[in-house]
Amino acid sequence: MLIEIFKSKIHRVRVTESDLNYIGSITIDEDLLDASGIMVGERVYIVNVNNGERFDTYAIKGKRKSGEICLNGPAARRVQKGDVIIIIAYAQMTPEEAKVFQPKIIFPDEKTNLLT
Numbered sequence: 001m002l003i004e005i006f007k008s009k010i011h012r013v014r015v016t017e018s019d020l021n022y023i024g025s026i027t028i029d030e031d032l033l034d035a036s037g038i039m040v041g042e043r044v045y046i047v048n049v050n051n052g053e054r055f056d057t058y059a060i061k062g063k064r065k066s067g068e069i070c071l072n073g074p075a076a077r078r079v080q081k082g083d084v085i086i087i088i089a090y091a092q093m094t095p096e097e098a099k100v101f102q103p104k105i106i107f108p109d110e111k112t113n114l115l116t
Contacts (some may be wrong), residue, residue, distance in 0.1 A: 005098045007091040008036040009105045012049065013113045015083045017070040018074050024073030028087065030064040031115055037104040038089050046075070049084040059087075067113035084110065 010032050014090050017027075026044060038044060045056045057075050062068035071079045079085065093101060109116050 002092040003089045003095060003096070003098060004092055005101060006088065006103050007101075008038050008097040008103060010087040010100065011034050011105060011107050012084050012086060012110050013069050013108055014110060015069050015071060015079045015081055015085060016113065017081060018076035018079055019070060019072045020074075020076040021113060022072035022076075024057060024075065025060045026075065026087070027060050027062040027068055027070040027072060029062045029066050029068045029113060032064070032108060032113070033059060033061060035104070035106045035115055036087075036089075038087070042089055045088045045090070046071070046078075047086040047088065048079055049086065050080070051078075051083070053078040065114065067108075069113055 025074050040061050046061050
């Protein structure tokens with residue numbers, strides 16, 4: 001049996017852009033992807049601190065050291081530029097794996113979205 005476990009979190013980053021006409025997804029600064037262990041194409045859950053919206057999409061790579069956090073496609077309707085969001089990823093694993101697994105949580109600067 002597999003269970004779904006919290007794997008990664010980018011805690012409290014600011015939305016820098018939203019692009020309704022893009023195909024879909026969330027663009028995330030490559031440094032934040034690397035530090036959090038979130039992979040390009042991975043399903044992520046977005047929690048909007050400003051309005052309580054919760055939704056899922058997939059991650060795409062943004063420019064390294066840019067602080068870019070851009071919601072694309074229909075997800076752009078659930079955020080506004082400047083909103084603070086939390087990005088969460090989960091993984092499926094056996095209960096035995098879950099007992100020893102340590103999630104990656106990063107806390108970028110909330111104003112710049114950069115790692116300090």
